[in-house]
Amino acid sequence: xxxxxxxxxxxxxxxxxxxxxxxxxxxxxxxxxxxxxxxxxxxxxxxxxxxxxxxxxxxxxxxxxxxxxxxxxxxxxxxxxxxxxxxxxxxxxxxxxxxxxxxxxxxxxxxxxxxxxxxxxxxxxxxxxxxxxxxxxxxxxxxxxxxxxxxxxxxxxxxxxxxxxxxxxxxxxxxxxxxxxxxxxxxxxxxxxxxxxxxxxxxxxxxxxxxxxxxxxxxxxxxxxxxxxxxxxxxxxxxxxxxxxxxxxxxxxxxxxxxxxxxxxxxxxxxxxxxxxxxxxxxxxxxxxxxxxxxxxxxxxxxxxxxxxxxxxxxxxxxxxxxxxxxxxxxxxxxxxxxxxxxxxxxxxxxxxxxxxxxxxxxxxxxxxxxxxxxxxxxxxxxxxxxxxxxxxxxxxxxxxxxxxxxxxxxxxxxxxxxxxxxxxxxxxxxxxxxxxxxxxxxxx
Ligand SMILES: [Zn+2]
Numbered sequence: 001x002x003x004x005x006x007x008x009x010x011x012x013x014x015x016x017x018x019x020x021x022x023x024x025x026x027x028x029x030x031x032x033x034x035x036x037x038x039x040x041x042x043x044x045x046x047x048x049x050x051x052x053x054x055x056x057x058x059x060x061x062x063x064x065x066x067x068x069x070x071x072x073x074x075x076x077x078x079x080x081x082x083x084x085x086x087x088x089x090x091x092x093x094x095x096x097x098x099x100x101x102x103x104x105x106x107x108x109x110x111x112x113x114x115x116x117x118x119x120x121x122x123x124x125x126x127x128x129x130x131x132x133x134x135x136x137x138x139x140x141x142x143x144x145x146x147x148x149x150x151x152x153x154x155x156x157x158x159x160x161x162x163x164x165x166x167x168x169x170x171x172x173x174x175x176x177x178x179x180x181x182x183x184x185x186x187x188x189x190x191x192x193x194x195x196x197x198x199x200x201x202x203x204x205x206x207x208x209x210x211x212x213x214x215x216x217x218x219x220x221x222x223x224x225x226x227x228x229x230x231x232x233x234x235x236x237x238x239x240x241x242x243x244x245x246x247x248x249x250x251x252x253x254x255x256x257x258x259x260x261x262x263x264x265x266x267x268x269x270x271x272x273x274x275x276x277x278x279x280x281x282x283x284x285x286x287x288x289x290x291x292x293x294x295x296x297x298x299x300x301x302x303x304x305x306x307x308x309x310x311x312x313x314x315x316x317x318x319x320x321x322x323x324x325x326x327x328x329x330x331x332x333x334x335x336x337x338x339x340x341x342x343x344x345x346x347x348x349x350x351x352x353x354x355x356x357x358x359x360x361x362x363x364x365x366x367x368x369x370x371x372x373x374x375x376x377x378x379x380x381x382x383x384x385x386x387x388x389x390x391x392x393x394x395x396x397x398x399x400x401x402x403x404x405x406x407x408x409x410x411x412x413x414x415x416x417x418x419x420x421x422x423x424x425x426x427x428x429x430x431x432x433x434x435x436x437x438x439x440x441x442x443x444x445x
Contacts, residue, residue, distance in 0.1 A: 062316025
């Protein structure tokens with residue numbers, strides 16, 4: 001199959017933009033791209049994209065798609081796994097496994113319609129993310145490429161213990177990594193913060209190093225959720241490929257990350273939603289006091305320190321990780337990055353080439369250049385002039401050179417989160433925005 005897209009504002013994911021570009025795709029791979037490309041005679045399909053912005057398929061490094069918006073991180077729906085029930089038999093709320101699975105399906109469509117063609121699922125019930133990955137690969141449902149972490153590794157009582165992945169001690173965490181590889185995960189997710197206070201350290205240096213050592217021995221990347229400065233420093237020194245959140249990071253922890261080449265996945269739109277909308281979704285009580293004491297300004301401060309230190313920023317949304325940050329709002333990350341210090345081009349790189357580096361797939365995805373997999377996200381408007389155009393959802397999306405989403409041919413009739421996200425952003429005022437911030441209603445999954 002040979003395909004030519006013409007008249008594109010090509011934004012290649014590596015920092016270049018070319019107007020009126022042509023992109024040639026053959027058998028799911030980019031063959032040529034640029035301003036002066038001759039379209040071969042045998043091209044089967046020619047598509048004029050009418051000057052729209054054509055980006056590499058976007059990468060969301062931090063999602064929790066299993067169970068949709070019935071978030072695993074809140075007190076109401078969290079405690080679903082058998083292991084957790086054994087420890088906490090009184091937890092009253094849990095969804096049947098079938099409902100968890102079915103709620104996943106509409107959530108996965110939200111990624112596609114926003115132009116996201118690769119995701120890391122960083123934690124969910126049991127190892128359902130591996131099944132989701134396989135179901136998409138088998139063509140049972142349309143979706144992005146899924147890289148699954150399965151059940152995250154955490155210390156006893158640590159953050160994320162609700163998924164049942166507690167492991168302690170050098171032998172314990174090494175076995176936990178091996179078990180996950182046996183279950184078919186693509187990467188290892190670890191929680192670096194202990195509980196119940198999110199600003200404590202979950203693991204010793206030895207435990208952190210063992211997790212990284214065993215993950216890399218099994219040829220898996222590994223990422224660590226860290227809020228606290230000391231956790232960020234310890235995880236970076238241990239050699240994790242990336243660190244999630246970094247919300248309580250400082251100039252000191254940012255400098256350590258920079259020196260170690262650790263990539264940050266700041267998830268700041270997530271912080272915004274938790275702090276401003278969490279109570280509405282029942283995110284109150286033990287553990288959530290942390291957010292009351294932090295405030296969004298502190299998170300922004302930590303992000304600015306990362307940018308100032310030159311730490312590479314890669315995009316992760318954390319949608320589905322809690323009830324306040326809902327599926328369909330993934331790309332709200334990008335306007336936040338621009339607002340607080342990245343250029344539009346660097347924000348796009350965060351969601352493309354830099355994100356591809358985090359998962360060691362930069363030889364295959366994350367940019368539009370000959371030889372790479374033909375994943376494309378096409379948007380109306382120019383995100384180099386106004387990054388918030390991505391909040392309107394994609395016009396068309398290609399994965400492996402095949403059209404997997406077309407807004408004009410959209411098969412879904414229900415309201416989608418991304419439109420509401422765009423409206424929310426247009427109303428956005430960082431200070432005192434609590435009351436005017438729009439309430440969306442994607443409550444159905
Ligand atoms: Zn998360």
